[in-house]
């Protein structure tokens with residue numbers, strides 16, 4: 186699946202026209218996760234559909250959802266901007282960025298510097314980079330290029346091998362462990378548990394995908410995760426605030442670091 190997505194991306198990049206700069210105030214994702222609102226930070230994802238689950242939310246108002254996430258005490262928001270496979274849009278991100286005061290991360294398949302430029306122009310504070318979408322040296326170039334432009338990166342891995350390969354090349358400030366196996370689409374939080382031991386002390390790490398219950402949060406917290414990245418379980422809730430509260434077992438918002 187990842188291969189197919191990347192093939193599509195390459196075609197999209199060939200005809201990509203850069204938009205005008207959206208004027209926004211930028212916020213640091215790293216700082217937000219360092220000073221998280223709860224004992225585990227929350228990056229709440231705005232996602233209409235995915236290749237594995239199809240349409241997740243029929244009545245989809247991205248700006249409204251993002252506002253509710255912020256009200257519910259999310260530390261940051263992730264927005265799917267991929268059109269072809271996730272029914273996302275860069276316009277959603279820009280619109281969200283104008284109305285919330287927490288960091289907004291672009292979730293897409295970034296394989297080219299032109300897309301990094303685009304990410305800055307649409308107003309994002311951070312973006313995802315996925316190990317295995319490009320050779321590791323190229324990923325490091327994209328990472329450095331982004332930070333030169335004051336764009337932060339969450340670097341995602343799916344396996345111990347990928348994490349090893351990444352750490353041999355460089356140590357990102359933020360690492361995402363994706364619990365979803367991209368071949369089978371199944372999620373297992375054991376991914377987080379097993380890989381957490383390999384995360385360098387100076388990196389923050391985020392447990393991504395397949396988080397549905399307070400028990401899930403507790404498990405990844407024990408493994409040392411600074412934050413969770415949650416899409417589906419919140420997107421399926423009609424009342425987003427309730428959803429966040431339930432997920433965190435009623436833990437109210439304080440300030441944790």
Ligand SMILES: O=P(O)(O)OC[C@@H](O)[C@@H](O)c1c[nH]c2ccccc12
Pocket residue numbers: 230232292293341363393394395396414415416417418
């Ligand atoms: O909906 P979930 O299972 O809570 O997962 C959210 C997020 O981790 C997932 O959307 C994701 C993680 N990495 C990605 C890379 C591309 C697209 C999507 C993703």
